[in-house]
Amino acid sequence: MGLVLLLLLLIILIIPISLLIFLAIIVRPKPTKIPLKNRHVFITGGSSGIGLALAHQAALDGAQVSILARNPTKLQEAKDSIKLSTGRDVAVFSADVRDFDAVDKAIKVAGPIDVLICNQGVFVPQELEQQPLDEIKFMIDVNLMGTFHLVKAALPNMKNNRAQKGPASIAIMSSQAGQVGIYGYTAYSASKFGLKGMAEALQQEVIGDDIHVSLIFPPDTETPGFAEENKRRPQLTSVIAASSGAMKAEEVAKKALKGIQTGSFIVPCNFEGELLSIATAGLSPQRSFLRAFVETFGGLQGFVLVGGSFTRASKFLPVTTMVTKEGFKLGRFQSSTADRPES
Numbered sequence: 001m002g003l004v005l006l007l008l009l010l011i012i013l014i015i016p017i018s019l020l021i022f023l024a025i026i027v028r029p030k031p032t033k034i035p036l037k038n039r040h041v042f043i044t045g046g047s048s049g050i051g052l053a054l055a056h057q058a059a060l061d062g063a064q065v066s067i068l069a070r071n072p073t074k075l076q077e078a079k080d081s082i083k084l085s086t087g088r089d090v091a092v093f094s095a096d097v098r099d100f101d102a103v104d105k106a107i108k109v110a111g112p113i114d115v116l117i118c119n120q121g122v123f124v125p126q127e128l129e130q131q132p133l134d135e136i137k138f139m140i141d142v143n144l145m146g147t148f149h150l151v152k153a154a155l156p157n158m159k160n161n162r163a164q165k166g167p168a169s170i171a172i173m174s175s176q177a178g179q180v181g182i183y184g185y186t187a188y189s190a191s192k193f194g195l196k197g198m199a200e201a202l203q204q205e206v207i208g209d210d211i212h213v214s215l216i217f218p219p220d221t222e223t224p225g226f227a228e229e230n231k232r233r234p235q236l237t238s239v240i241a242a243s244s245g246a247m248k249a250e251e252v253a254k255k256a257l258k259g260i261q262t263g264s265f266i267v268p269c270n271f272e273g274e275l276l277s278i279a280t281a282g283l284s285p286q287r288s289f290l291r292a293f294v295e296t297f298g299g300l301q302g303f304v305l306v307g308g309s310f311t312r313a314s315k316f317l318p319v320t321t322m323v324t325k326e327g328f329k330l331g332r333f334q335s336s337t338a339d340r341p342e343s
């Protein structure tokens, strides 16, 4: 009897252990290091919030930093504050990412880029039915098309002479709303999901040139943009987003730069983000065989949801359940029996 149990245990252990060994052998690309010191880091949306925090920390790490945004006054203020706190000079470029020629010109003047961080973004939350088409187009244009413009403009020079310059990075700022569709974010989520498709395909096209793509997925983050967003965010959107907590821009920037420097494709920023990343990993690249192992099992989303519920109790209800439950609480929805016509 004891022997049978022992044998059973061995078989149960052998499956995951051999998968672990198998993954350790086959996982490609292998882990890498992308330094920031003395390298040209180009950050869009670098005049505010997460982008500004990224610019500060990259300058502290000894990078040569360029920032791009529209408003020249905010750019100058960012330049002054970085000079004051780090003693380093930052190059500023005023351009709208929706204008390819302006982006192309700025990138030519800035010179060859080692780390391109596409962080600019706009977010105007609203249910699709109420949201005007021009606001939808605005988010797609700035968040998605803007990033296409940046990568198109920067890529030729990033590839050029890469072997002599060491590995490069293209980092793209998504959002947890780019991993899971969220009530009130139809347009915003679409723009951020679009970035994931772009990033996955792009990674395959540029890995041969030693260029590594990182996709960053922050939760709600305290920034000037977020303060504006909060003035008009539907209550349900806020309730769902709150289940993943909130972070400071500096903390997000720190996670993002660490992800970039290790060449990680998926970069979660908090604990809930780790779980979301496992549940939504799909076939995205994974350099760590340990994480690849967890993703293989965690791909069974129930495992992740149950795992999460041990630590954060009822917070980890699947999103549609949460919407329904909270919607009733807020009196937004009626019970389906109450409004059923009498037959």
Ligand SMILES: NC(=O)C1=CN([C@@H]2O[C@H](COP(=O)(O)OP(=O)(O)OC[C@H]3O[C@@H](n4cnc5c(N)ncnc54)[C@H](OP(=O)(O)O)[C@@H]3O)[C@@H](O)[C@H]2O)C=CC1
Pocket (backbone or CB within 6 Å): 044, 045, 046, 047, 048, 049, 050, 051, 068, 069, 070, 071, 072, 074, 095, 096, 097, 098, 119, 120, 121, 122, 123, 142, 146, 173, 174, 175, 176, 217, 218, 219, 220, 221, 222, 223, 224, 225, 226
């Ligand atoms: N804050 C949050 O809760 C979260 C944010 N994110 C993402 O992080 C990124 C940064 O967000 P956050 O720091 O909050 O945003 P902010 O609104 O604080 O800053 C946005 C930055 O982008 C620039 N920008 C906006 N539109 C354009 C444009 N058309 N062309 C060039 N630059 C532009 C802004 O400058 P200017 O207006 O002068 O052009 C500013 O520098 C975004 O992509 C956002 O989607 C993801 C998850 C959560």
Ligand SMILES: CCCCCCCCCCCCCCCC(=O)[C@@H](N)CO
Pocket (backbone or CB within 6 Å): 123, 175, 176, 177, 180, 182, 218, 219, 220, 221, 226, 229, 240, 241, 242, 243, 244, 272, 275, 276, 279, 304, 305, 308, 315, 316, 317, 318, 319
């Ligand atoms: C496996 C665990 C399941 C957990 C349940 C799902 C919770 C989803 C939370 C999503 C939060 C989205 C925040 C978007 C922030 C943002 O981008 C805006 N502030 C605009 O910038």
